[in-house]
Amino acid sequence: MTHLQAGPYHQAGQYHYDEIDRRFLAERVEQFRRQVERRISGELTEAEFRPLRLMNGLYLQLHAYMLRVAVPYGVLSSAQLRQLAAIGRKYDRGYGHFTTRQNLQFNWIKLVDVPAILDDLAKVDMHAIQTSGNCIRNVTTDQFAGAAEDEVVDPRVYAEIMRQWSTLHPEFTFLPRKFKIAITGSPHDRAALAIHDVAVRARRLADGAVGFDIYVGGGLGRSPFLAKLLREGLPEADLLAYLEAVLRIYNQYGRRDNIYKARIKILVHEVGIDKLRQQIDAEFERIRGPKYRLESAIVDAIRAHFAPPPFEVLPDEVPSVVVAMTGDAAFARWVQTNVVRHRQPGYASVTISLKPAGGIPGDATSEQMEAVADLAERFSFGELRVSHEQNLVLAHVRRDALHALWTELGKHGLETANAGLIGDIIACPGLDYCALANARSIPLAQQISERFADPERQHLIGELKIKMSGCINACGHHHVGHIGVLGVDKHGVETYQITIGGSADEKAALGAVVGPAVGYDEVTDKIERLVAAYLDWRLEGERFIDTVARLGVKAFRERVYGPAA
Amino acid sequence: MARPAEGFAEGLRVITANRLDSGAVVWFGPGDSWAHRIAAATIFERAEEAEAALERAKAAAAAGVVVEPYLIEVVRGDDRVRPLRPRELIRSLGPSVRADLGIQAGQQQ
Numbered sequence: 056m057t058h059l060q061a062g063p064y065h066q067a068g069q070y071h072y073d074e075i076d077r078r079f080l081a082e083r084v085e086q087f088r089r090q091v092e093r094r095i096s097g098e099l100t101e102a103e104f105r106p107l108r109l110m111n112g113l114y115l116q117l118h119a120y121m122l123r124v125a126v127p128y129g130v131l132s133s134a135q136l137r138q139l140a141a142i143g144r145k146y147d148r149g150y151g152h153f154t155t156r157q158n159l160q161f162n163w164i165k166l167v168d169v170p171a172i173l174d175d176l177a178k179v180d181m182h183a184i185q186t187s188g189n190c191i192r193n194v195t196t197d198q199f200a201g202a203a204e205d206e207v208v209d210p211r212v213y214a215e216i217m218r219q220w221s222t223l224h225p226e227f228t229f230l231p232r233k234f235k236i237a238i239t240g241s242p243h244d245r246a247a248l249a250i251h252d253v254a255v256r257a258r259r260l261a262d263g264a265v266g267f268d269i270y271v272g273g274g275l276g277r278s279p280f281l282a283k284l285l286r287e288g289l290p291e292a293d294l295l296a297y298l299e300a301v302l303r304i305y306n307q308y309g310r311r312d313n314i315y316k317a318r319i320k321i322l323v324h325e326v327g328i329d330k331l332r333q334q335i336d337a338e339f340e341r342i343r344g345p346k347y348r349l350e351s352a353i354v355d356a357i358r359a360h361f362a363p364p365p366f367e368v369l370p371d372e373v374p375s376v377v378v379a380m381t382g383d384a385a386f387a388r389w390v391q392t393n394v395v396r397h398r399q400p401g402y403a404s405v406t407i408s409l410k411p412a413g414g415i416p417g418d419a420t421s422e423q424m425e426a427v428a429d430l431a432e433r434f435s436f437g438e439l440r441v442s443h444e445q446n447l448v449l450a451h452v453r454r455d456a457l458h459a460l461w462t463e464l465g466k467h468g469l470e471t472a473n474a475g476l477i478g479d480i481i482a483c484p485g486l487d488y489c490a491l492a493n494a495r496s497i498p499l500a501q502q503i504s505e506r507f508a509d510p511e512r513q514h515l516i517g518e519l520k521i522k523m524s525g526c527i528n529a530c531g532h533h534h535v536g537h538i539g540v541l542g543v544d545k546h547g548v549e550t551y552q553i554t555i556g557g558s559a560d561e562k563a564a565l566g567a568v569v570g571p572a573v574g575y576d577e578v579t580d581k582i583e584r585l586v587a588a589y590l591d592w593r594l595e596g597e598r599f600i601d602t603v604a605r606l607g608v609k610a611f612r613e614r615v616y617g618p619a620a
Numbered sequence: 621m622a623r624p625a626e627g628f629a630e631g632l633r634v635i636t637a638n639r640l641d642s643g644a645v646v647w648f649g650p651g652d653s654w655a656h657r658i659a660a661a662t663i664f665e666r667a668e669e670a671e672a673a674l675e676r677a678k679a680a681a682a683a684g685v686v687v688e689p690y691l692i693e694v695v696r697g698d699d700r701v702r703p704l705r706p707r708e709l710i711r712s713l714g715p716s717v718r719a720d721l722g723i724q725a726g727q728q729q
């Protein structure tokens with residue numbers, strides 16, 4: 056997978072492995088099988104084994120081992136999702152958890168089963184490599200890539216190129232800390248670029264050629280920073296040379312003495328973006344040349360994998376959808392929130408919400424995964440995506456099939472009409488599963504989505520993104536939630552810090568603390584009061600985030616906590 | 621500190637770890653055994669006792685039975701013992717959001 060290649064062509068919308076990739080994966084599974092055997096036999100100590108298991112995405116969590124499976128830029132085939140469902144049923148407890156990294160985690164894994172699981176993953180060209188450790192992690196992107204109406208460049212092509220470049224890159228296997236890259240090809244940022252170590256905005260340059268704006272140093276956690284613009288209008292051919300230069304400078308100067316200061320965001324902060332740019336540019340000029348040149352023939356060959364599926368020529372307006380919406384308020388609400396326009400007339404992209412009222416955000420049972428795999432085959436060319444907001448997406452659905460799809464989703468509890476609304480909460484596993492957590496996040500998300508379960512009320516409130524993390528590591532992106540909730544441990548008691556005004560899109564912002572931290576039982580009430588204040592104060596067309604921007608955090612603080620807070 | 625609920629005694633410790641092969645939560649019990657239920661754990665009232673037992677538990681870790689054993693605070697009342705902190709309470713039962721899974725549901729991983 057380190058050799059940049061076009062690979063064999065099978066089906067539009069997905070990159071397919073060749074024999075070299077498959078042989079490598081098989082060898083890697085065998086290698087880990089022997090490592091597990093040596094660990095069980097006592098030949099390897101935990102200290103020796105731990106880095107080896109982490110290289111294969113295997114963590115030890117509160118109740119069991121957790122296996123994090125890579126879903127490259129969130130794209131899955133139906134066959135792959137079916138295999139994940141089967142693994143969930145055979146080796147886990149019949150479900151999996153989709154994460155903000157567009158990956159899937161299994162929560163109840165036994166160490167002794169992992170080689171067999173990796174074998175099963177390899178059968179569908181999947182693995183768990185680089186889902187942990189101080190390496191370049193899974194590249195993430197827009198869940199509507201290749202379908203979005205506003206897209207100017209298909210980011211999957213370059214996400215795949217970056218995946219191949221970064222996979223097992225010999226120099227970047229032991230970076231100072233983990234490294235996350237995101238890419239979008241649309242002006243509206245659905246990939247949360249600003250919170251990534253490196254973010255790539257693909258666009259058309261003045262001459263019409265593809266080029267990139269590169270951002271660096273975003274990240275959440277204990278010291279949150281939004282990424283800064285590093286390079287504007289980088290030509291396509293230079294993408295890998297430039298990224299190579301960024302990583303080399305980070306590898307050389309990133310701090311290894313303090314885990315809390317090891318991410319590139321701290322280097323940007325301490326050295327300053329201008330000085331860092333000089334160093335990166337100097338390295339870039341030094342290494343720029345045939346070795347790292349991204350040849351257009353390679354790009355074209357990889358682009359062929361992401362050619363549009365065989366769309367039919369259809370009219371854009373579909374009278375049957377309008378009729379169904381008029382006759383069925385629930386369907387109309389779902390179309391309003393979970394269906395977005397597609398670049399191809401007569402088609403739409405559909406978000407399958409994994410956030411039913413009172414449900415666990417991002418969890419899907421094996422039966423649900425199988426149902427979605429079938430529906431993807433029937434309605435969306437056998438391909439689907441995982442969004443960083445922990446939902447699934449069928450990217451290419453005929454508009455005249457929307458009602459049939461919605462009806463089918465309803466049979467599996469997957470028809471919740473809340474994409475982007477208050478019930479569509481991002482929540483990390485928190486203290487219910489995670490060994491690093493300070494507090495629970497899932498049950499709070501459940502409480503909130505239940506409190507606001509009434510679909511009419513949710514629609515009335517409009518776009519409102521709640522994001523929750525069970526500790527400062529911020530896997531739930533709380534800093535960039537319109538409302539963010541962070542769990543902290545206050546003398547052994549679960550306590551929560553609420554922030555407002557954060558945003559993860561092209562107007563990215565970090566939220567500000569709205570008042571003193573509150574106990575577990577108070578969070579939902581506080582959120583309800585924030586929402587009530589917004590509904591009282593909002594002007595025509597204003598979303599929650601707009602009202603916060605107009606009136607400021609103080610107004611909300613006084614309303615929710617009283618003037619003395 | 622989180623205070624013990626009324627009727628629970630303070631200053632007690634048990635040893636916990638995860639099994640190496642399955643990852644299951646286990647508790648250090650009589651005869652240096654590892655049990656799936658905290659009810660079977662040996663409760664240490666004195667720090668020296670607890671530390672000495674932890675050394676034996678670490679030997680079990682070195683032998684590849686469990687991973688990273690450590691001491692936690694528990695509280696005892698009536699006939700029950702439970703961890704003081706939420707993290708360990710959740711480990712002793714299973715996820716609070718899935719009563720159908722984990723020790724609380726009779727599953728031993």
Ligand code: SF4
Binds near residue numbers: 528
């Ligand atoms: S934010 Fe903290 S609690 Fe939540 S998954 Fe990440 S490390 Fe675990």
